[in-house]
Structures are given as structure tokens and as C-alpha cells.
Amino acid sequence: MATRTRSKKTCTVIGGCGFLGRHIAEQLLQRGYAVNVFDIRTTFTDDRIQFFEGNLCQTECLLPALEGVFAVFHCASPPYSADDRELFYRVNVDGTKILIAACKQAGVKRLVLTSSASVVYEGKDIKNGTEELPYAAKPIDYYTETKILQEKTVLGADSADLHTVAIRPHGIFGPRDPHMLPTTIATARAGKMKFMIGNGKNLVDFTYVENVVHGHIIAAEKLEAGSPVCGKAYNITNDDPIYFWSFLSRLLTGLQYDTPKYSIPYTVIFFIALLVQFFCFLLRPLVTIRPTFTPMRVALAGTFHYYSCDRAKRDMGYAPVVPLDKGIELTIKAFPHLKNSRT
Numbered sequence: 342m343a344t345r346t347r348s349k350k351t352c353t354v355i356g357g358c359g360f361l362g363r364h365i366a367e368q369l370l371q372r373g374y375a376v377n378v379f380d381i382r383t384t385f386t387d388d389r390i391q392f393f394e395g396n397l398c399q400t401e402c403l404l405p406a407l408e409g410v411f412a413v414f415h416c417a418s419p420p421y422s423a424d425d426r427e428l429f430y431r432v433n434v435d436g437t438k439i440l441i442a443a444c445k446q447a448g449v450k451r452l453v454l455t456s457s458a459s460v461v462y463e464g465k466d467i468k469n470g471t472e473e474l475p476y477a478a479k480p481i482d483y484y485t486e487t488k489i490l491q492e493k494t495v496l497g498a499d500s501a502d503l504h505t506v507a508i509r510p511h512g513i514f515g516p517r518d519p520h521m522l523p524t525t526i527a528t529a530r531a532g533k534m535k536f537m538i539g540n541g542k543n544l545v546d547f548t549y550v551e552n553v554v555h556g557h558i559i560a561a562e563k564l565e566a567g568s569p570v571c572g573k574a575y576n577i578t579n580d581d582p583i584y585f586w587s588f589l590s591r592l593l594t595g596l597q598y599d600t601p602k603y604s605i606p607y608t609v610i611f612f613i614a615l616l617v618q619f620f621c622f623l624l625r626p627l628v629t630i631r632p633t634f635t636p637m638r639v640a641l642a643g644t645f646h647y648y649s650c651d652r653a654k655r656d657m658g659y660a661p662v663v664p665l666d667k668g669i670e671l672t673i674k675a676f677p678h679l680k681n682s683r684t
């Protein structure tokens with residue numbers, strides 16, 4: 342059971358058992374905060390943390406976790422790969438509205454949303470994209486569609502009672518990552534990582550998790566009446582874009598897998614991914630097939646998508662705390678169990 346000192350400020354991390362949420366919780370402890378974690382499943386233990394289990398769509402579950410809290414970090418979401426429109430709307434849109442109302446009821450003054458830089462991404466190149474870019478008019482999936490609605494709701498709720506800010510990370514990686522690195526390795530193990538999509542020269546942001554955490558915490562600390570951060574969105578990246586296929590190749594070589602040597606034109610593979618998606622849709626009543634190369638993944642692998650952090654640097658003094666090379670090294674070290682045993 343967590344012991345609390347009266348002088349410590351308490352923060353609540355919604356989705357705090359997830360990849361990013363747990364890193365936020367651990368860094369908050371390091372920086373001297375008391376921490377509540379709220380999640381639908383409790384997947385780890387830590388004597389310093391007070392855990393609350395529940396669905397964020399239920400006010401009565403949320404309220405005990407929000408009492409007397411200095412700041413709330415909202416990083417719960419269904420995984421981006423869930424192909425479930427109803428679930429995304431229920432959690433990301435309705436659940437976020439319920440959370441905002443609960444924060445107000447509990448008297449919480451600061452709410453930090455984990456949004457995504459992809460809210461402006463439509464599958465076409467973005468080079469040094471700023472927060473001034475319009476939201477995607479044609480979001481590439483339900484995940485992106487509901488992240489846009491979620492961000493608009495949170496920023497629209499900014500008021501004297503509840504100050505809000507949205508952090509837009511991109512391509513988060515690091516220890517305990519359940520998405521990027523495991524998907525890359527699973528694709529390599531399945532023998533599907535033989536070809537690069539496009540010419541391999543598309544620059545992309547990959548962001549080490551501790552930098553994303555740092556962006557969230559400094560935003561929360563700045564979030565008070567009169568601050569420029571109130572009601573605004575902020576890109577948070579490593580500020581060091583890298584060729585998509587160089588990044589993936591570094592993870593693959595680090596874990597002793599072969600890297601792709603040949604390339605297929607982007608338009609060809611995108612068209613094939615569209616066709617595969619269409620056939621999966623037709624076959625859905627009979628069988629559920631989850632293709633590795635969805636149009637979204639192909640677009641993410643073959644286009645430029647990197648973003649400017651200038652606004653975060655200016656308004657909250659943001660600078661990455663872990664350089665990209667170090668982040669890659671720490672990540673590879675954290676996944677010894679995914680090393681290729683066949684070499």
C-alpha cells in the first residue's frame with residue numbers, strides 16, 4: 342500500500358499500466374510526486390503507487406482516483422491496431438468526456454492528454470509539420486479519427502476551472518514497448534521483412550519514451566492560469582528525424598536479424614495493401630484475417646512524417662533528455678528475449 346507524505350503533490354495517470362503510462366508514473370515518482378495509477382487492468386505492482394482498477398467510461402470508478410489530485414495524465418486508449426470503431430469511440434471520445442466531467446467534479450485543475458502527432462497525418466508526406474497544420478480531413482483509421490475528436494474535446498474544455506493541454510508524441514519506442522519493436526521483430530521472424538517499402542529515404546520521427554514522459558511532466562507543471570500552454574497542442578519528439586528504414590534496421594541488427602536489402606516501389610505495395618484490405622473485408626463474415634501490411638502501416642513506412650518541436654521549446658523549454666542513439670541502445674538492451682537465436 343502506498344504511503345503518502347502530506348507535502349507531496351499527487352498525480353493520477355489514467356492508463357498508467359500501459360507502456361507510456363507506466364513510464365510516466367515511474368518518472369513522476371523520481372521527480373518527487375505521489376502517484377495514483379488508474380487502469381482497466383492492474384498489470385504490475387509498486388509499493389509507492391496507489392492503484393485504482395476500472396473503466397474510464399464509468400464516473401464512479403474514476404472519482405476515487407481523482408480526489409485531491411494536482412494533475413491528471415490521460416494516456417489510456419485501445420491499441421492503435423484494434424480495428425473496432427465502436428471501441429475507439431466509446432473509450433477515446435465518450436470516455437474522455439466522462440473523464441473531463443469527473444476531473445471538474447473532483448476539483449482537478451490540470452489535465453494533460455496524450456494525443457498524437459498523427460492527428461494531422463493523412464498518409465501523405467509531412468516534413469517538419471507544425472501544430473498549425475489542420476487536423477486530417479480524411480483520417481487513415483478509427484484510431485486517428487477518434488484521437489482528433491479526443492484532442493478537440495480536451496482542448497475545448499480548457500477553462501479557469503480546468504486547464505488542459507495536449508501532447509502529440511510520434512512513434513514512441515523504449516523498454517517495455519508492446520507495439521513498435523515487437524511488431525518489427527515478429528515481422529522479421531515471419532520472414533516478411535525482406536523488402537523496403539519505397540527507396541528508404543523517407544525521414545520519420547521516432548521518440549524515446551523518456552522524452553515523451555518529460556514533455557508531459559513539464560507541460561503539467563506549466564499548466565496554470567495565464568500560461569501559454571493552456572488549451573494548446575504540442576509536438577513532442579526526439580527532434581532528430583531519421584530514415585524510416587535506418588531506424589528499423591538498427592533495431593533489427595541490434596537484435597541480430599537481417600535487414601531488408603531490396604525495395605519495392607511505394608505505390609505498388611500501397612495498392613496491394615488496399616486490395617488485401619478489401620478482400621479481408623469481403624471475407625469477414627467467414628473468417629477474420631489480420632494482414633501485417635495494412636495501408637496504414639505501408640503509408641507510415643513509405644512516407645515522410647516528422648514534426649517540429651519549436652512550439653514546445655518556446656513555451657515550455659522542452660528539449661529531449663535522451664538522444665536517439667542512446668534511446669536505441671537502451672531499447673535493444675531491454676529486449677534480450679527477442680534476440681535472434683538462430684544466428
Ligand SMILES: NC(=O)C1=CN([C@@H]2O[C@H](COP(=O)(O)OP(=O)(O)OC[C@H]3O[C@@H](n4cnc5c(N)ncnc54)[C@H](OP(=O)(O)O)[C@@H]3O)[C@@H](O)[C@H]2O)C=CC1
Pocket residue numbers: 355356357358359360361362379380381382395396397398415416417418419420432436455456457458488509510511512513514519520
Ligand atoms: N505508442 C505510440 O507510438 C504512440 C502512442 N500515443 C498515445 O499514447 C497513449 C498511450 O499509448 P501506449 O502506452 O502506447 O498504449 P498502451 O496500450 O500500452 O496503454 C494504454 C493503456 O490504457 C488502458 N486502457 C484502455 N482502455 C481503457 C479504459 N476504458 N479504461 C481504463 N484504461 C484503459 C490499456 O489497458 P489494456 O492494455 O488492457 O487495453 C493500457 O493499459 C495513447 O493515448 C496513444 O494514443 C500517441 C502517439 C504514439
Ligand SMILES: CC(C)=CCC[C@@H](C)[C@H]1CC[C@H]2C3=C(CC[C@]12C)[C@@]1(C)CCC(=O)C[C@@H]1CC3
Pocket residue numbers: 421456457458459511512513520521524525528633638641642
Ligand atoms: C513495415 C513494418 C512492419 C514496420 C514495423 C514498425 C511499425 C509497427 C511502426 C512504424 C511506425 C509506427 C507508428 C505507430 C505504430 C507502430 C508503427 C506503425 C503509430 C501508429 C502508433 C500510434 C500513433 O499515434 C502514431 C504512430 C505513428 C508511427
